[in-house]
Amino acid sequence: MRPCPRCDQQGIEVIGKSPVEECWELYLCHTCGYVWRSSETEELLSGTVKLGPGGVQSILDSHRFVMKRLEPQQ
Amino acid sequence: MAYKDLREFIARLEEEDEVLHITEEVLPEPDVGAMARATCDLEGPALICERIRGYQIPLAICLHGSYRRVALSLELPKQTQLKQIFEEFCRRWDRYPVDPVTVNNAPCKQVKLLGRDADLTRLPIVRWNMVDGGPFIDKSAAISRDPDTGILNFGEYRMQLKGPRTLNITTTAVHDIGVHFHKARRMGKPLEVAVAIGLDPAVMLASVCPLPPNWDEFKFAGALRGEPLEIVQAETVDLPVPANAEIVIEGEILPDVVSNEGPFGEYTGYYSMLMANAEIHVKAITHRFNPIMEGLYIGVPMTESDWISHIPNSASVYKEVKPLVPEIEAFNLASTWCQVGVASMRKLFGGQERKLMNAVWATPLGCNTKVLMVVDTDIDPFNMDKVLWAMSTRFQPDTDIVLIGNTMGQRLDPSSLVKGLGAKVGLDLTWPMAPSPVPEAIGVVKPRPETEEWRQRILRMWERG
Numbered sequence: 001m002r003p004c005p006r007c008d009q010q011g012i013e014v015i016g017k018s019p020v021e022e023c024w025e026l027y028l029c030h031t032c033g034y035v036w037r038s039s040e041t042e043e044l045l046s047g048t049v050k051l052g053p054g055g056v057q058s059i060l061d062s063h064r065f066v067m068k069r070l071e072p073q074q
Numbered sequence: 075m076a077y078k079d080l081r082e083f084i085a086r087l088e089e090e091d092e093v094l095h096i097t098e099e100v101l102p103e104p105d106v107g108a109m110a111r112a113t114c115d116l117e118g119p120a121l122i123c124e125r126i127r128g129y130q131i132p133l134a135i136c137l138h139g140s141y142r143r144v145a146l147s148l149e150l151p152k153q154t155q156l157k158q159i160f161e162e163f164c165r166r167w168d169r170y171p172v173d174p175v176t177v178n179n180a181p182c183k184q185v186k187l188l189g190r191d192a193d194l195t196r197l198p199i200v201r202w203n204m205v206d207g208g209p210f211i212d213k214s215a216a217i218s219r220d221p222d223t224g225i226l227n228f229g230e231y232r233m234q235l236k237g238p239r240t241l242n243i244t245t246t247a248v249h250d251i252g253v254h255f256h257k258a259r260r261m262g263k264p265l266e267v268a269v270a271i272g273l274d275p276a277v278m279l280a281s282v283c284p285l286p287p288n289w290d291e292f293k294f295a296g297a298l299r300g301e302p303l304e305i306v307q308a309e310t311v312d313l314p315v316p317a318n319a320e321i322v323i324e325g326e327i328l329p330d331v332v333s334n335e336g337p338f339g340e341y342t343g344y345y346s347m348l349m350a351n352a353e354i355h356v357k358a359i360t361h362r363f364n365p366i367m368e369g370l371y372i373g374v375p376m377t378e379s380d381w382i383s384h385i386p387n388s389a390s391v392y393k394e395v396k397p398l399v400p401e402i403e404a405f406n407l408a409s410t411w412c413q414v415g416v417a418s419m420r421k422l423f424g425g426q427e428r429k430l431m432n433a434v435w436a437t438p439l440g441c442n443t444k445v446l447m448v449v450d451t452d453i454d455p456f457n458m459d460k461v462l463w464a465m466s467t468r469f470q471p472d473t474d475i476v477l478i479g480n481t482m483g484q485r486l487d488p489s490s491l492v493k494g495l496g497a498k499v500g501l502d503l504t505w506p507m508a509p510s511p512v513p514e515a516i517g518v519v520k521p522r523p524e525t526e527e528w529r530q531r532i533l534r535m536w537e538r539g
Contacts, residue, residue: 006207015237016195018128024102026195026209028236032348033334035208035235039127040103040201047204049337051348059334059350 004029005036005045007056032056075149076299077274079181079318080366083137083147084122090152092143093120101127102200102209110135110202110371114378122366126198133198133367138275138382147275148298156385156456160404163279163298163389170289172296172303180306180317181362182270188309192359193238197321198367203339207348209235210338213370213378215281215291216243217268217313218254221261226314227251228291230281233269234335239356242335243267243327244349248438255327255352264326266311267354272320272368277303283386284439286394310357320365325356341383343374344488384408387439391415394437399430406455413444413484416455423510431476431500442484447501464503476500 001012009031016026024039032051077083087093094113100106100123113121117140123133138144142152145159148166187193199209215228227250234242245252251267258265273281280295292314295303305314308324315322335351372379384407392405399419406416419430427448434440449455449464476499483496490496 013237015235016193019130019196020128023128026235028208033207033234033236033242036201037103037209039101044104044204049205049345055348056334059348060332062350 001027004032004034006034006048007032007051007053009053076276076301077147077149079274080134080137080272080320080368083275084120084134084366086146087120087137087143090142090146091119092140092146092152093122093137094118095122095124097124099125099127102129102198104204106133106135106198106200106369107202107204107371110139110369110378111373114139114371114373114376117376123198126200129196129198131196131198131365131367133200133369134272135369136371136378137368138278139371139378140381141384143275144279144381144385147279156406157404157454159385160388160392160406160456163385164392166298166300167294167389167393169297169300171293172299172301174292174296174303174305174314176314177304177306177317180304182315182317182319182322183306183309183360184363185361185365186309187359187361189357190239192323192356194235194241194323194356194359195238197359198369199235200369202369202371203345203373205345206338207234207334207336211235211241211269211271211369212372213271213278213368215270215273215277215316216251217270217315218251218265219313220250220254221257221263221265223288225288226290226292227254228270228281230278232338233354234338234351236333236353239325241269241323241325241354241356242333242351243354244335245327245352258327259329262329264328266313266326267324268308268311268313268315269323269325269354270316270319270321271323272366273316274299274318277316278382279386282383284390308358309360319362321359321361321367323354323356324358324360325354327352327354331355339373340486341372341375341377341379342484342486342488344486346486391434391437391440391443394440395430395433398433398436399426401426402430402433403451404455405434407439407443408458413442413487414447415440415443415445416447416449416458416461418449418451418453418455419504420451421504421507424507425509427502427504428476428500435478435481435498441482443498444483444487444496445499445501447503449503450505453503461503465501468505469501469503474502476502 011030015028120137145154211233217228245255276298277295304317306317332350336348337345340346370378387407401419403418453460478498
């Protein structure tokens with residue numbers, strides 16, 4: 001299976017197959033959360049904004065910051 | 075008479091030559107997003123994709139994708155002018171509340187898929203724009219209940235497909251569902267949700283309409299329809315759902331589970347950021363026999379997102395401002411330009427237009443209005459040619475501009491350097507007018523001559539106790 005088109009990482013899960021058999025599969029990247037379909041060609045996916053491991057971590061750090069702000073005041 | 079469901083609306087669109095059935099097989103990507111973009115550019119018909127490769131369920135798109143179809147969704151003639159649609163929407167707003175009625179035999183329960191049988195990947199959920207982080211559900215009513223007050227809410231929120239029983243959802247605290255989620259999270263509890271898809275078109279207008287705090291969208295939907303909304307209890311969560319929905323997804327948002335969501339091509343015409351967002355864990359999907367999925371194309375204006383939200387957003391700000399500034403006559407939150415608004419007012423005295431500007435900027439939605447114009451009541455604020463005429467003939471840039479920096483702004487505004495902060499400009503396009511007259515001064519109010527004597531007497535009596 002190809003790596004994630006967005007972050008180039010392995011760790012891809014098949015999350016679904018077409019209800020009408022063998023038309024496509026849906027994939028989820030466990031590193032960056034990107035979801036794509038096997039019927040999407042390389043050309044279609046080429047517009048995807050690339051995201052390195054640092055980018056993924058910065059998103060998670062940003063979320064932790066927001067959640068901390070939303071905690072009830074002591 | 076209100077539409078009973080999505081199918082009655084589609085039938086009406088067929089009578090009006092406002093819908094095209096695409097019967098050839100199309101690809102989920104890129105065909106669906108591309109054809110939606112094309113019909114928005116044409117201000118063309120709604121589209122129903124009968125055969126999407128790999129799917130068994132058809133997908134209806136752009137059902138609110140023109141002002142003609144927004145008018146039809148309120149059972150008005152399709153050539154109704156924008157200001158008349160706005161006025162009718164406001165009249166129906168005043169009918170609030172119209173309580174929903176519970177029914178036993180709900181079409182949305184004709185097929186029940188519970189547990190592992192509930193599979194989101196069976197629904198035609200597509201990637202709308204090229205850089206979207208995945209396929210998105212973007213036209214629905216997501217229902218939740220305030221954990222403190224029990225008041226119900228439904229609204230339209232984007233949801234990224236992440237698995238057969240997983241969706242991402244944005245839970246920023248500016249949205250009601252975000253408020254509910256954060257309250258539940260502080261209690262350490264999951265928030266139950268139900269996502270209703272394929273609704274009668276007036277219910278979708280209610281779903282996108284920002285309402286005053288603690289208003290119940292089910293009762294507002296009844297007001298917009300002119301008839302109570304039929305509801306039924308969901309299967310696995312303690313929430314009511316529209317009985318005639320095509321599809322209902324039930325689940326819960328867990329308090330501390332997040333994953334990466336987005337980007338998503340947004341109404342500004344730019345992509346949202348990639349964010350860590352909460353997840354809905356799906357417990358059940360129910361649907362009608364032969365259900366119809368519904369989706370909305372969104373991107374550079376004009377798209378269905380602009381058409382469906384324009385009148386509800388405008389009415390929402392107008393109704394918030396009216397009690398504070400009764401002189402306001404109409405408000406156009408022209409979503410084509412995202413953050414531009416035009417208010418018309420029956421101005422009596424100079425200075426009232428600035429009071430109106432401040433009132434608009436104080437409302438929950440109007441606080442995002444970056445450029446606000448005020449016109450006299452003889453100008454239709456929905457007619458930009460007339461607004462420009464007022465700008466040409468009633469406006470002087472050196473005296474009629476109000477500028478405020480560092481105010482709360484729309485986080486999605488790509489031009490703001492600090493996200494969430496921005497400037498506001500108010501343009502007074504009203505006819506110059508003198509301020510409220512002050513009576514001619516007739517002198518200072520002096521004390522009576524006897525006052526000093528009384529002061530001494532009061533002091534003596536007070537000291538004696």
